[in-house]
Amino acid sequence: MKTQFEHVSVLLEEVVDFAPEATQAILDCTLGGGGHSKRLLEKFPEATLFGIDRDGFAVKASTECLQRYTAQTRLNQANFSDLPSIFSKLGEPLFDYIVADIGLSSEQLARPERGFSFMQEGPLDMRMDPDHQQITAANLLNNAGEQELISILRNYGEERFARKIVGKILASRHIKPLESTTELTELISSSIPRKLQKKGLNPATLTFQALRIAVNNELQELEDLLKQAPLRIKSGGRLAVISFHSLEDRIVKQQFRKWENPCVCPTDLPYCICGKKSLGRVLTRRPVNASKKEVADNPRSRSAHLRVFAFEKTVS
Ligand SMILES: C[S@@+](CC[C@H](N)C(=O)[O-])C[C@H]1O[C@@H](n2cnc3c(N)ncnc32)[C@H](O)[C@@H]1O
Structure with a gap:
């Protein structure tokens, strides 16, 4: 039986265009219906993809969406905060491209029994992972x-x-x-x-x-993900984050700035003595937003902000 999963991926071409050339290993932290993962694998047919989502229903739907790629994908039900223990068991893999499209899927919003929508009668649930929360x-x-x-x-x-x-x-x-x-x-x-x-x-x-x-615990989860990313990325790799509200976008923007310029020396010092080195550069001075056409086709994309960081160094 086919799992119906109602979600249109936002900023799909933009996310794919920001992937490093010759990407070999992808980490999709928010599989949802598998839309971003699928487009990335279409562009990089030789790449391997590790994907997680905390929602078991999303893992099922993305497994179906990525059926053609079973040999090169590994999909798990997990939180961002589970990544350190998962990767320690897997031998600390590194990735060229890490993608996180955070927040809710349209599928989660559309199901009244999940309790996320104020438009439909449902129980006050709102757990992204009702299996474990x-x-x-x-x-x-x-x-x-x-x-x-x-x-x-x-x-x-x-x-x-x-x-x-x-x-x-x-x-x-x-x-x-x-x-x-x-x-x-x-x-x-x-x-x-x-x-x-x-x-x-x-x-x-x-x-x-x-x-x-x-x-x-969404903001803490996002902080945990941002702590993991520099440990999991190859030199020359990139992290792309799509957020849907200003609280998340602010956390991403500030972290990217710190990675780019971590120096904490007083500004009147002639040279740096703190020794903190830049990890790379922000590729998106301003967030990338959906085009008018995308917003018309998918109104949910209106509030999406994409920010991308290019790592020149990794932290290990
Ligand atoms: C906007 S959807 C992703 C859609 C997906 N990019 C696509 O193209 O279909 C966001 C997904 O992130 C998942 N998610 C949110 N916070 C998470 C977390 N802390 N750990 C793992 N998954 C999370 C949600 O369960 C949801 O399925």
Whole structure:
């Protein structure tokens, strides 16, 4: 039986165009439906590809998508934070091109039972890996303290109405536990005065983003991935990251800058004494965004930002 996987890969040609010439070994950290991996293998038919995704359904779908390439691919269900232990078992392999298209797939968003969408009725789940993660969004909403919830909404959603929304959550869960996405959406909508709600933005957007980031520990996972990349890349290799919101994009941008110029000497020193050496250079001064045509064909690509770093040195 064919697994239906609803996802259109974003910035597909751009990701392929940034691959180093004569790429032999690829690491795809976010397989999703396998779209980026497949295009890369079409361009580099001799390459080997190691791919992971924390969502078992995505691993199944990408295995199907990459069926033609079984002999040269190895796909695992894993988190970014699992990479050190996986690679230590595999003998510390190195890659020419590492790709991470982080965030959610359209497939995860489209399935109401996953609880990611404020547009559809579903349980407040939001786990990217329901096979192994225990804590759901409902667990957080119904058990976390007031301050913790406010911090989640502020830090991960930059939600200005965090205090009001959390006030309503506490009042509501006092009567009965919150259970469904639509229940939460209505509660958020009623917490923000209508005239202050942003046009074209569902008032639940930032709270759902914040909860999803918290449930999946997404920012820490991204930091873990960025720690691993310089250890896993060949000299001359590249890392391409696509992010979908400013919190992630900021982390990627700042890390790339540090890799390019890690010197921490005071600016008035005539020469560097800290001894920290550049690992390479940022290839994308500004993030690469989707073209008008791509946005028209796939509106989800509107918020995608691609940044690429070229490593001249590796850290080992
Ligand atoms: C935007 S989709 C990737 C789509 C894919 N590039 C394609 O072309 O079909 C993002 C995927 O990253 C996975 N993901 C997000 N965070 C992850 C993490 N920390 N570890 C492993 N996979 C992760 C999600 O489960 C999701 O399937």
